[in-house]
Amino acid sequence: MSTTSIHSDVSHLDDERAGQERFDQIIAEDSRIEPRDWMPEGYRKTLVRQISQHAHSEIIGMQPEANWITRAPSLKRKMILMAKVQDEAGHGLYLYSAAETLGTSRDKMVQDLLDGKAKYSSIFNYPTLTWADVGAIGWLVDGAAIQNQVPLCRASYAPYGRAMVRVCKEESFHQRQGWEILYELSNGTPEQKAMAQDAVNRFYGPALQMFGPPDDDSPNSKQSMAWNIKRHSNDELRQRFVDMIVPQAEALGLTLPDPDLKWNEERGHYDFGELDWDEFMSVIKGNGPCNVQRLQHRREAHENGAWVREAAAAYAEKQARRNQDAADRHLIGA
DSSP: OOHHHHHHHHHHHHHHHHHHHHHHHHHHTTOOBOTTSOOOHHHHHHHHHHHHHHHHHHHHTHHHHHTTTTTOSSHHHHHHHHHHHHHHHHHHHHHHHHHHTTTOOHHHHHHHHHTTOSOOOGGGGSOOOSHHHHHHIIIIIHHHHHHHHGGGGGOSBHHHHHHHHHHHHHHHHHHHHHHHHHHHHHTSOHHHHHHHHHHHHHHHHHHHHTTOSOGGGOTTHHHHHHTTSOSSOHHHHHHHHHHHHHHHHHHHTOOOSOTTOEEETTTTEEEOOOOOHHHHHHIIIIISTTHHHHHHHHHHHHHHTHHHHHHHHHHHHHHHHHHHHHHHHHHHHO
């Protein structure tokens, strides 16, 4: 090995050591990492996985609700639901943009989703059978999302945290919309209340599973918390969510489908029953009620939109050529 190579290797090791020390200091100070800062490769990979999965969930999550836009019970409901679905598309774009700052292209992330290599939230593999399901998604699913995502506003990776501020503000409206749908139904006819109760019965368990597996079975959670990406464990977030929705369910006049649900005075929290983790893992592995349908619809939408992407790329290239020609003419004239 030449002397130049040895010096190069030593210099690289020194840069790595200095980068790691600076990274550790930022994490210890509960400050933020910016895209140009040095970061461990494991940190980068964890963020790409988490942020891209979050983005995929927003995009796939448009499907079960968009299915009800044409069937919403009034023009007002159609307009509100259209706005919500548009919000979800925007959330996906914010998050893809945040993930791109880590060096992974949006095309790569999207292709991984279409190829079935990337995951998204298991909740979006369940069908929306009635209008009340739109309410249950807003109240339970978006409520669980808020519980999980508000701490992410303080994530150690700055672009992710900044994106989450707007996402959480909009999600709070989504949850309110869902609660209001269920409130009207539960205070309507007996048939409407039964429809609302059925929707809550079906979405309660999957909503609690959105926080991920129990802490003992969560391989990534501890490291994410050590890096200040996550602030709370899966089980802690799930407990907070249950404590929040029990009084809300009482205000709705609906019950939560858990015979073990009761207040524990000693703990100061609600006890709740064990979730069906076998079902959760089955859905994660692609065997849920709508896994195949959701991905197929996403692939079709991607293929149908190819001409838009091609036209946008052609236009961008044309504009770049015009700008370059203008710059060249300016230099010649100067």
